[in-house]
Amino acid sequence: MGFRVGSDWRAPIAELERLYAGYPQPEDGIPDFTVRLFAARPWRRWLRPAVTLGGDFVLPDAAPLPLAQGLLAAEMAMNLQMALGQRRYLLLHASAVERDGCAVLMTGLSGAGKSTLAALLGARGWRLMGDEFALVDPATGLVHAFPRLVSLKNAAIDVVRAALPEARFGPLLAGTPKGDIRHLVPDAEAVARMAEPAQPALILFPRFGFDAAERGLGPSEVFVRLTQASTNYVALGERGFEAMTRLVREVPARAIDYPDADSAIAQVETLWSAL
Amino acid sequence: MAERLYRAVPADALRIVPLDDFTLIFHRPSGLSHLVTAPAPEILELLEQGPLTRAALLARLGERFELADASVEALDARLGELVATGLVEAA
């Protein structure tokens, strides 16, 4: 997946170039989506500058962000293109990590910890495939990588920085609608291998802030939860149905509750070795 | 007054995938997916053999599938849903 980002201000572009340095250019020089960061009124370029999200696909009436959070605006706008415009792959709102050609998909509500867990697993020998979207190819059932900047919030920022002392991070963005945000740059391996898909082997529904617990889910429950976690399931028609049906019938699924990151990591490793 | 007949839609209109207690159905004319449970899959199976009136359906559901709490009202409600979504046709 490739993006083109246009902007009325230089700063967000400079930050994107810095943090995505080392990423391949869009294939054939033709990006899949266009994103625009623009000033809705001419004076908004300079007077309390506010970035409105634009591009091929937009949400009307979306509130602009202050220019200081321009990087966040760019990331949100790219997410929006995927959420509204992705038609090649079945899109799941999930993080994904890979080991030995097989992938764990972690999905859930905001705050469930899917980005944080993906980042931490990435520090323990797993390859990060993505923290926001998992792309499932309807033809093959494989999950494709989409490793963009990992969005970490509030307390998770320090947890991940401690676990990944060598990693590159974006600036601290304080006071966003979701609190403090910092972006983690995926490591060299994640970037180098982003064209390698993986076989989904485990679907997890993590829930943060509870005593450690785990239960299996039947396929129909997984179907309901995964379709809720997909923005393009309906738009894909029968291809989406086949992709989702295959996932829920073939891939084991577990709901895990966890009180802290270490507990979650342990549960993931245990479940993985039991496969 | 002739009783209303219910019939199956053409076979290629539906893609049916049984899961567990629930069955997934992709309805090709609309592109919509439906997650259904008893007695809907059983109704579809019975109608595949030919159209039936409501009374006949109720009788056969009782005979073949031992469905608990079978009543005309419940069957009416299910049939109404199936017709509204296009999974079954009403003559």
Added chain:
Amino acid sequence: MERAVSRDATLLVQALRDPTSVAALDAQGWTALIAMARAEQLIGTLAHRLDGVAMPAAAARILADARGSAIEQRRTAVWEAEAARRALAGVDTPVVLLKGTAYAAAGLAAGQGRSIGDLDILMPRRTLDVVERALLDAGWEWVKPDPYDDAYYRHSMHELPPLIHRERDRMIDVHHTILPLTARVTPDAEALIADSIALENGLRVLSPEDMICHAAAHLFADGDLAGGLRNLWDIHCLIGEFGVAGLVDRARRHGLSAAVARAARLAHALYATPVPERWRKLSYTDRLYRRRLLARDGWGRPTRRLTRFGFYLRSHWLRMPPAMLARHLWTKWRKGYRPV
């Protein structure tokens, strides 16, 4: 061979008109073409036109996605029409499909690759209460309108306030004529319905001349030309498929002679639509329209703001008498509505 990226939508028009012309595009050209096509709701049409033409792999994938997407949209639209047919089966009047759904349901060239949004139907004005009742009974509900807008719709506009289906989440617009009642031009709604053509399932579509008249009315008398390139492409396809026999007389009957003539001239100028000699030359005003229609840049942004604003004001001027327009705009702007 490189080619300068045009600063307006000529790039898109050229690709639709002559698919082989894309051979000259470089990466930047393809990027701009795709962005423009998406912004003009023409990506499915473009994908259909360019099917089989040699192009870079990345472009081919993007357009293949667009073709698939158009097919799904079509399926949804045709099913929505069927759902309306079933809901209105008890109403003793014909249901006439309009616009994209009509083209798709009737298997017309204009429907191929077309993006289709809401369902638009035309019903006789006297039936609206019954139709409204039937739709509400069948699971549609109002899209919470503002009371002012509701009165505006019923007394001045040409449609019921919009309804959305509770479960399928799709909108239906019920029209009783094809232009607002307060517009300066009043088409013959009864004739539209009387001369409609039945499809196999009992739904109806307008006659070909009326489809062209409607598209032209919608293009010039109803809007500020937003979506104009797509609208003109519809007209191009309709004229290509049915010719112009009977069109002039029909347009005159609806008071749409000027609109249809202008539409034909612009379709010829942009898309090389085969039209009679008298429609092969653009007037001065036609060129302003063309300028407005092509006002899209390689990032998909609307350009030529003064021209756009002129057309926005004009579109409202056409729909309402001045005093009413003033009142309407005042109320809208008090609520913070802004023209694009």
